[in-house]
Amino acid sequence: MEPTATQCQFCWRIHDQGAGGGESAGWSDLPTFIRRHNLATHDLRFTDGYCPQCTQLYCRLTQVHPYDS
Helix, strand or coil, X not given: CCCEEEEECCXXXXXXXXXXXXXXXXXXXXXXXXXXXXXXXXXXXXXXXXXXXXXXXXXXXXXXXXXXX
16 A cells, blocks of 8 residues: 655645654655655555644635725
8 A cells, every 4th residue: 555645735735744753743845755655655655644834824815804894
């Protein structure tokens, strides 16, 4: 079975769980993720998601402002 990784739908960064469990989870660009885990692009399958930075930005962009009412 091929590994599954979450990819942010806005910035396209990949959620990295850490290679050996000792590394902290974070978000990295695709080339860094592939290099860190020694993968080929055909070895991965992505699920949809959003990184924390894009989630925060999206929430700020979609907030209703008092002067909009």
